[in-house]
Amino acid sequence: MEHAIEKGHSIPLTQPIAALFASTMKRPAASATNAFCDVCGSTWAHFRKSGRLGCPSCYDTFGDALAAQIILAQRGSVAHGGEAPRQSSCPEGHQLLRSQLLRELDAAVGAEQYERAASIRDRLRTLTGGIDAP
């Protein structure tokens, strides 16, 4: 590798994300191995393979096994230490999105775009559930 560096050729200085996770990974708990996210359908196996989660809810679905991976990838950091978004103390953004979704749902139903209407309904349902409620 040093030879390649000195010649100025392609340098494998960082591993692909998936390899990073695969090589540092302890075997996850059985519950995580079998788990899938009931919001987006992602599985733990999909995450292991791609290094990507499917939706915000996956962070809770995969619980401790995922937490262990995040802490490894983040070099020991265990929790967010920065700012929260402004709207967390002010639900205006949430409501704006909700009212926008309701308007879009009306429009989709009016235009007989049922696939789109179903997708909007799914999102409204997720919003009311609230994955980041304390």
Next chain:
Amino acid sequence: MMQIVGSKVWAGEDGPESDVVFTTRVRLARNLRGFAFVNRANAVQSSEIIRIVQGALAHSANDPRMQWFDMATLSPRERMLLVERSLVSHQFAHADGPRSAGVSTDEALALLVNEEDHLRIQALRPGLQVKEAFAAATALDEVLAERLEFAFHPRWGFLTACPTNVGTGLRVSAMLHLPALALERQLPRLQAGVKELNLIIRGFQGEGSTPEGGLFQISNQVTLGLSAAEITDTFANTILPEILAWERAARHHYLSTQRAQAVDRAAREIGVLQSATLMGRDEALKRLGRIRHAIGLGLIEGMALGEVNRLVVAVQSAHLAWARPAAATDQESERSERASLLRDALAKATVTQSSSRS
């Protein structure tokens, strides 16, 4: 579609510390609450995300008035123009599914919708301008947050498709020109050092690319646990000054021990670029890197660093074709156009008179 003179970054501007720092970039990753991430979203959802984001900006009193480029409707050449200017990644330019890039008129700010995350806010500046780039990215983040609700977790902060971005979603990076560390065979030490400091180092144009012309991108690896301000402060005030000092010391050492060779190399590079009639992209970038190095050492006059920065973009394939639409598009014509552009640009470059005394 775009004017290179409109670019604040590539129009030949010199930034602070530009002898070593080519460009600074700050990127924030955000996702909308209530949607699957891009890799699990269907086309309908992805299109809705674009509409919601564009609508949020249009309704804001602080709309940055971006020009929107819909990847699906751009020609391959137009997409490559955006890639060559570092406004979008290769992955973004060529992926499937609805995705759109908003670009400010000075091209210093871009908003990518449906890249790996729903939103990638990126600010680009010439030279070392971490604070300025961070301020610009944060300002757009705040405008978006006025009307959009981001996916946020009490423990993990801003949620991202890949957990390597979770927390702040912040990646601050600098494109560094480190020719002397390469010549002095210090790159393995640099590699070990940056790993120790939890930094990522890559070749030009990001992931999977090669370090053409001695250009390296260095960025923070850890996005969780520190505030965005702490990450940018450490990067701008501790890490980069150290790497800059190291490269400058290597340049000083190189010049004091191999001055005659350095002058000879500069003269040869000028000679080749002033007379070559065919030139490939990789060769052009390598030679421009050496010219950049020689200008930084004070060995070349009649050419500014900013002009080299402009050329690094202008010699790339899509830009060449775009600048001369009437020209034939076969490989030999492209190599000929590139050589011609470089002959014109280097016409007034000479080895500095005082430098020939060794």
